[in-house]
Structures are given as structure tokens and as C-alpha cells.
Amino acid sequence: MNPLSNTIKRYIPLVGRKPKIERKQALAIIPVRHPLVKWEWVEGEVVLSIPMRTDGIARVIKSIIKATRVAKELPEYRQLSLDEVGSQVWELCDGERTIDGVVREIVHKQKLVRREAEASVTMFLQTLAKRNLIGLMSAGGKKSVNNKRK
Amino acid sequence: MTQNTAQVGWQGIVVDAPMDWSLVGVSGDNKKGYFRVDSPVASALEVKWERVSGQAPDLMAKAREFLNSIEKSARKKKLKFDKEIKSDGDPASLRFLWRSDRLGQGRLVYCEQCRRLIIAQVIMARDENIAKTASQMLDSIRDHRDDGWLDWGLYGLGFAVPPGYTIRKQTLMSGYLALNFKKGAHTIVVERWGLAATLLAKDDMASWYRKDAMPDVKGYRAVAEPQRVEEFEGLKISGRRRGLISAIKAMACSLTLHSYPDVLTGYVWHQADDNRLFSIRVTHAQGEHTAEKIRDLVLAQ
Numbered sequence: 537m538n539p540l541s542n543t544i545k546r547y548i549p550l551v552g553r554k555p556k557i558e559r560k561q562a563l564a565i566i567p568v569r570h571p572l573v574k575w576e577w578v579e580g581e582v583v584l585s586i587p588m589r590t591d592g593i594a595r596v597i598k599s600i601i602k603a604t605r606v607a608k609e610l611p612e613y614r615q616l617s618l619d620e621v622g623s624q625v626w627e628l629c630d631g632e633r634t635i636d637g638v639v640r641e642i643v644h645k646q647k648l649v650r651r652e653a654e655a656s657v658t659m660f661l662q663t664l665a666k667r668n669l670i671g672l673m674s675a676g677g678k679k680s681v682n683n684k685r686k
Numbered sequence: 687m688t689q690n691t692a693q694v695g696w697q698g699i700v701v702d703a704p705m706d707w708s709l710v711g712v713s714g715d716n717k718k719g720y721f722r723v724d725s726p727v728a729s730a731l732e733v734k735w736e737r738v739s740g741q742a743p744d745l746m747a748k749a750r751e752f753l754n755s756i757e758k759s760a761r762k763k764k765l766k767f768d769k770e771i772k773s774d775g776d777p778a779s780l781r782f783l784w785r786s787d788r789l790g791q792g793r794l795v796y797c798e799q800c801r802r803l804i805i806a807q808v809i810m811a812r813d814e815n816i817a818k819t820a821s822q823m824l825d826s827i828r829d830h831r832d833d834g835w836l837d838w839g840l841y842g843l844g845f846a847v848p849p850g851y852t853i854r855k856q857t858l859m860s861g862y863l864a865l866n867f868k869k870g871a872h873t874i875v876v877e878r879w880g881l882a883a884t885l886l887a888k889d890d891m892a893s894w895y896r897k898d899a900m901p902d903v904k905g906y907r908a909v910a911e912p913q914r915v916e917e918f919e920g921l922k923i924s925g926r927r928r929g930l931i932s933a934i935k936a937m938a939c940s941l942t943l944h945s946y947p948d949v950l951t952g953y954v955w956h957q958a959d960d961n962r963l964f965s966i967r968v969t970h971a972q973g974e975h976t977a978e979k980i981r982d983l984v985l986a987q
Contacts, residue, residue, distance in 0.1 A: 560728065619884075620881075621881065647960050647961035647962065648860075648861065648880050648881070648961075649880075650706050650708060650726060651708035651709075651724075651841065652841065652860040652861055656861065
């Protein structure tokens with residue numbers, strides 16, 4: 537796939553089909569936590585500290601807020617608290633385990649049926665990936681599937 | 687059933703599938719329907735059934751018809767297709783095999799008692815060697831129980847309901863399963879929650895049940911009292927009919943030959959080792975023990 541066609545498909549809807557990934561391939565993907573997202577365990581749950589945007593739009597918003605004196609200073613991080621299972625999944629996204637490995641651990645820890653765990657873990661990882669909190673690395677480890685992340 | 691298998695089935699048709707195979711699709715009713723069970727890799731078991739009116743069907747003709755439809759779609763994709771139909775030593779059963787880009791191993795069964803024709807097949811990826819598992823699954827197909835109750839099984843939850851009850855609603859969510867059955871005014875609700883430790887982290891079982899499940903109990907004044915269910919911590923739910931609408935319905939029922947469910951009985955228990963909570967709720971007439979029998983069937987799994 538050349539970069540030009542990738543760019544066209546990204547910005548023009550309905551051009552090009554979404555690549556189909558087989559279940560086996562999808563389970564071999566390795567989720568990796570974003571290095572800029574700090575996290576810690578607080579009372580049995582993971583709290584993520586996500587850096588605020590620093591791009592042009594964010595700078596404009598910041599200057600407006602400062603000028604209108606809505607707030608004195610804007611925080612550098614926003615915090616997101618994960619639930620118990622979400623916290624376990626986050627901790628398991630260590631850049632070495634595949635999604636299959638994460639699912640297996642959750643099945644073992646939470647005594648869930650494999651299908652139940654697979655459905656919830658993959659949905660949760662998709663949400664994290666959409667929010668750019670994790671990257672999804674293909675099995676070879678070189679190419680990021682979630683190439684939106686800058 | 688061995689320890690590594692679990693009962694999977696819908697509308698009374700059940701098979702013993704490996705523990706890591708999961709029900710992924712259901713449709714239809716008692717007369718005609720379908721369910722599919724997927725392996726963790728790429729294989730799947732498909733089961734179709736249909737009630738046959740009149741005389742017993744010609745199984746050989748049905749098998750040919752079924753295989754022809756698969757062949758047709760394979761030929762469309764310009765794939766090779768081989769098929770074989772074998773006698774099963776039983777006039778009410780036939781086996782078949784097909785080979786294309788994938789492999790198929792199947793069985794046709796006609797049950798004279800239920801008058802249902804069942805076509806089951808395991809579709810396997812060529813690199814997945816599960817022929818023995820497939821045979822065992824196909825051998826284990828059952829379509830009725832001796833007591834006339836109807837078997838159900840999904841994600842390790844197996845039970846049966848008395849004859850005449852039809853499924854009204856099913857909720858198959860990750861970590862929560864609920865099946866609601868109805869027969870006139872009589873109802874059965876079977877529920878299972880995963881992540882029990884999380885659910886019971888802040889409340890005791892009675893408070894959790896009061897908040898989470900009791901709001902669904904309508905038309906009955908119910909109370910939950912602690913009672914062990916076998917070796918598990920549990921609750922017994924007892925209730926009686928209440929409200930004007932229920933009274934009117936009961937009066938209407940008394941004019942017919944049908945009994946009105948005046949009583950609600952339920953059992954809730956926490957299987958801590960499995961991190962699961964179970965609940966059975968049955969509305970029934972005085973003197974019936976349906977809730978107890980369903981509870982025992984769930985516990986026997």
C-alpha cells in the first residue's frame with residue numbers, strides 16, 4: 537500500500553475498503569501502552585495521567601482561556617480512572633503480550649468464559665486505541681496497526 | 687459428559703462441546719432454528735433443526751440436498767468439492783463428510799419423538815486437526831430428555847425448563863447472561879453474573895440482589911433471606927402475588943382450567959471459586975417445585 541493511497545483513503549470516506557483482519561491475526565496483535573501516558577495504582581484501580589494536547593488548536597484554546605480569565609492555569613495532564621478489569625488489562629498491555637495473552641490472563645484472573653473475556657478485552661482495547669492511549673503492534677513488532685498515533 | 691466438555695444447546699437440542707468452544711449465534715424457535723458454536727481457533731459447529739410434519743423424511747435425500755447447497759457455493763468460488771454420505775448403523779441417523787477449502791463432518795438425525803430433523807456439521811480449517819473432537823460432538827447430540835423438560839446450555843450454564851415454556855427474552859452479555867421463559871402467566875428467569883467479587887465488593891449479597899435484580903420482580907411482594915445453596919452462600923427469594931392487576935388476572939385464570947402463579951420462589955448463590963453469581967426465579971402455583979429442580983440442574987453442571 538503506498539502512502540498516497542493511504543492518505544486518500546484516510547481523508548475521503550468510502551474510498552477503499554477497511555482492511556479485513558482475521559481473528560487469528562487480530563489475537564496476535566500486541567497492545568503497547570503510550571509512553572507519555574503516566575499511570576499508577578490507586579486503591580486497586582489504575583489512574584491514567586494523560587498529557588493535554590500541545591498542538592496549535594490547543595494553544596489557541598489555552599490563550600483564549602487565559603485571556604478571558606476563566607482559569608488561571610490549565611493542568612498539564614487529565615486523569616482517567618479505569619475499573620478493576622480495565623486496570624488489569626492496562627497492566628497487561630506491556631508491549632510483550634499479545635491480545636490473546638491478555639485475554640488468557642483475564643480468563644484466568646476473572647474466571648470468565650473465553651468468549652466473554654475476548655469480547656470485553658477487544659472492545660476495551662479498541663476504545664483505548666481510539667483514544668490513542670495504546671498502540672497496536674502487529675505480530676512482527678515493527679509496524680504499528682494504529683498508525684494514527686503521532 | 688466429560689470434565690472437559692460443557693453442554694451447549696438451544697431449544698432442547700444440545701451437544702457436549704469442549705469448554706473453550708462458545709455459542710456465538712442462535713435463531714429460530716422450537717420448530718425451526720439454528721445455533722452455532724465456535725472453537726477458539728477457526729472451526730465451528732453448526733446445528734439446524736426443523737419440525738417435520740407427516741411421515742419421516744428420507745434422510746439420504748435430505749443429506750444430498752444439504753451437501754448440494756454447500757457444493758454449489760464452493761463451485762461458485764471455483765473450489766474443488768468432494769462429498770461422502772455414510773450410513774450410521776441407525777435408520778434415523780446418517781453421517782456425511784465434505785472437503786473443499788475447509789473440511790466438513792456432519793450428521794443428520796431424525797427424532798420420531800420430537801419429530802425434528804437435525805442437521806449438524808463441524809466445519810474445520812484444513813490445518814486444524816479436530817476430527818476426533820468433531821466426531822465426539824456429533825455423537826453427543828441430544829434432542830430431548832426422558833422427563834420431557836427442554837435442555838438449554840450456553841457458556842457453561844446448563845439447565846432445563848419444564849415442557850410448554852418458551853423463551854421470551856435472552857440477554858447474552860459479557861459477564862451477564864439472562865434467559866426469561868414464559869408459559870401463560872408462569873415465568874422462569876435464569877441469570878448468571880461473572881465478576882462476582884467485583885459485584886460483591888461493596889455490598890453483601892442481599893443488598894446487591896435487592897439493588898440489581900429485585901427491581902425486575904413485578905407483581906409480587908418478595909423477600910430475600912439468607913440460605914445456603916449446597917455449600918455456597920446464598921439467598922432464598924419468597925414472594926406472593928400482589929396488586930390489583932395480578933388479582934384481576936388471577937380471577938380471570940380461575941375461570942379457565944389454568945392455574946395462576948400465586949407464588950414466587952427463587953434461589954441466588956455465589957460460587958466464589960468460579961467468581962460467579964447465579965439466580966433462578968420462578969413464578970408458580972402452590973405446591974410446585976420447579977425452582978428447586980432448575981437450581982439442582984444448574985448446580986449439577
